[in-house]
Amino acid sequence: MTGETILITRPKGDEMALTDALHVHGYRVIHEPLTEIFLRHTERQALHNALLSEPDAVIITSRHGANALALLSDLRDAYLICIGEATASTAQSLGFTRVCNAGGNVQKLIEYIYASYDPETRFLYVSGKHVRVDLDAVLATQGMHVDRIVLYEAIASPQLSDTLVEQLRRGQIDAVTFLSQRTAHIFTALLARAGAQQTVTGLHAAALSETIAEPLVSWPWKGIHTAREATLASLIECVDNIFHV
Numbered sequence: 001m002t003g004e005t006i007l008i009t010r011p012k013g014d015e016m017a018l019t020d021a022l023h024v025h026g027y028r029v030i031h032e033p034l035t036e037i038f039l040r041h042t043e044r045q046a047l048h049n050a051l052l053s054e055p056d057a058v059i060i061t062s063r064h065g066a067n068a069l070a071l072l073s074d075l076r077d078a079y080l081i082c083i084g085e086a087t088a089s090t091a092q093s094l095g096f097t098r099v100c101n102a103g104g105n106v107q108k109l110i111e112y113i114y115a116s117y118d119p120e121t122r123f124l125y126v127s128g129k130h131v132r133v134d135l136d137a138v139l140a141t142q143g144m145h146v147d148r149i150v151l152y153e154a155i156a157s158p159q160l161s162d163t164l165v166e167q168l169r170r171g172q173i174d175a176v177t178f179l180s181q182r183t184a185h186i187f188t189a190l191l192a193r194a195g196a197q198q199t200v201t202g203l204h205a206a207a208l209s210e211t212i213a214e215p216l217v218s219w220p221w222k223g224i225h226t227a228r229e230a231t232l233a234s235l236i237e238c239v240d241n242i243f244h245v
Contacts, residue, residue: 006030006175009183010031018232021233034157034186034190050124053147055122057117058126059109059135060087063090081100088100114142128153159193168191177239178208208235
């Protein structure tokens with residue numbers, strides 16, 4: 001065992017892959033979900049109608065999007081453009097038969113679409129309520145048409161648990177992982193609400209990208225570190241580099 005304790009902030013049900021990987025590398029893990037995923041069942045008919053219009057492809061930018069599409073529709077043969085490996089793998093496990101991995105982040109997704117599709121192409125974009133990049137507007141600059149349907153929402157936790165705040169104040173956590181920019185915003189906001197801002201001076205932050213780390217830079221962390229690539233393996237490598245280089 002390395003002795004370090006890592007805090008995971010992913011929604012419930014999303015933490016297992018990262019938890020297992022960190023355990024393999026000898027870390028202790030604490031999981032505190034900062035968001036809870038809610039499915040928008042009221043959008044079932046709108047989704048059905050959008051799929052009946054036969055878009056050229058369906059864009060999915062998260063595992064939750066793949067899950068929502070599977071839960072709200074029986075269709076499994078639409079062509080899915082997934083943002084990365086985890087989303088594509090989830091879609092395939094849910095029975096979707098035509099799945100593409102666009103490379104791992106939003107920029108690579110956009111580049112893939114620009115290179116692979118012509119103007120006037122019609123897409124259905126299955127998303128959550130909160131998105132960092134407005135794909136509708138970005139793809140519209142190339143004459144492409146995007147019908148966005150919000151199928152789920154990640155509701156932020158109202159506060160950090162008393163147990164976690166006490167662990168932070170006692171210096172019992174060594175690093176926090178961040179896989180989305182919104183989670184980074186939520187974590188810092190809830191720390192401030194708990195009056196525990198100064199606990200970050202003893203913490204390392206490990207973020208999946210520089211963009212995700214942006215909300216953290218104004219805080220006095222012991223260190224802010226970013227993965228080389230937007231993959232789970234790269235994030236684990238980032239954590240290892242913090243403590244073992």
